[in-house]
Amino acid sequence: MIGKLDPEDLAMVVSRTGAQDDDVLVGPAYGEDAAAIRVGDRTLVVSSDPLSLAHERLGTLAVSVACNDVAASGADPRWLTNVVFLPDDDRETLDAVTGQIDDAATDLGVAVVGGHSEYAPDLSRPMVSMTCMGLADEFVPTGGAEPGDRLVLTKGAGIEGTAILATDFRDEVGSAAKRGESFFGEISVVEDARILREYATAMHDPTEGGVVTGLLEMAEAAGVRLEIARDDVPVREVTRVLCDTMGVDPLRIFGSGALIAVVPEDSVDEVLGELRDAGITGAEIGRVVDGDGELALDGEVISEPSGDDLYDLWE
Structure with missing residues (x-):
């Protein structure tokens, strides 16, 4: 295991x-x-x-x-x-x-x-x-989400996983490896967090298991349900190419480089504007509703972590 x-x-x-x-x-x-x-x-x-x-x-x-x-x-x-x-x-x-x-x-x-x-x-x-x-000055927890809040994701899903696929599996992914390797330069979310912490009630760095596991951990920590649609989650083209080649889900591979933040609904536009001004892409990907520690992805309820898709590639 x-x-x-x-x-x-x-x-x-x-x-x-x-x-x-x-x-x-x-x-x-x-x-x-x-x-x-x-x-x-x-x-x-x-x-x-x-x-x-x-x-x-x-x-x-x-x-x-x-x-x-x-x-x-x-x-x-x-x-x-x-x-x-x-x-x-x-x-x-x-x-x-x-x-x-x-x-x-x-x-x-x-x-x-x-x-x-x-x-x-x-x-x-x-x-x-x-x-x-x-x-x-003020600690921002993973478990601070409350019903009515909105979910914001910076950069995109699978940033770290893309870089790993491009280097650990260079021969398998072929010509896309060079583009994916450049993602190592985007792993840090320190600047993302400096902007978002002024608004966020919760933040989380999705690592192992990617965006899906990161969101599930936030939901469990706060005792709420997070609802997202796959089409709303930014995934870069090279990430899709590498994931399709290796048969993995970009929402379920190592996700460092993105930051998930829970912000009040009336702050979303301001938050996205500040990120944009700093040269950081961001998107609203979902909302917080009453629940019991689960994630709803396109209506499918997920209540247990499933691990990271990349692990099967190393076995």
């Missing part, structure tokens, strides 16, 4: 929270990718994420994915720690991965402040686990 724990196992994990601390404002919970900790009059936002499958840009993706979770919670990412595991004594790979981490963190203005590196012969591929921290 590859990927996230099923909801039952995850519930067991997040129930084990150690000592009580009144300064922990948001702790482990389904759908919440970051913790919120009171530090003086501000909030420290902390998130951790592992990455192992996108081997050509492992360090680049690891930095962006960790920073995205912090940004999607209303904070400016500032500090990173990284843990790097290598399957063998391969200095070339170590140099490549840590160089990617250094470059990506520098581009985002984030300092790498510590971590750990070691060789782990039982692994079949390198693995990086990043922890990102940042300060927020």
Whole structure:
């Protein structure tokens, strides 16, 4: 089995929270990718994420994915720690991965402040686990959606998945690989979040399982139903080409690079205008209604995560 724990196992994990601390404002919970900790009059936002499958840009993706979770919670990412595991004594790979981490963190203005590196012969591929921290004036949760709100998506579905398909499956996708590889430059949602956090009641960075899983996690965290139509979700042409070639659904592949935000209905036009002024594409993709933690996609009710379509390609 590859990927996230099923909801039952995850519930067991997040129930084990150690000592009580009144300064922990948001702790482990389904759908919440970051913790919120009171530090003086501000909030420290902390998130951790592992990455192992996108081997050509492992360090680049690891930095962006960790920073995205912090940004999607209303904070400016500032500090990173990284843990790097290598399957063998391969200095070339170590140099490549840590160089990617250094470059990506520098581009985002984030300092790498510590971590750990070691060789782990039982692994079949390198693995990086990043922890990102940042300060927020106001924490934005995953689970803040309320009936009547609207859903906004930046950039499009499957941005990260497109880049992975173009590199990990270069031979299979052929001439479209070069266009898809350029999507690595769009994985960060830090700027998207700086705009949306001024309006959003909830934000979420769709990673594993793509837009569908990201929306389901938001619905579950808020105890509402999210309703979307597939035709309203932006999917770029090269993403469609690569997904059709490999037989995967663009709404169900790694989705970093997009940001899902829940905003009041009367703010949608203003939000989309501000994104457009910043050179970021965005679209209204659906609405929030009364429900019990489910997603309705073209009327089909989804209440359980189904995993990421890319996993079958690696098996």
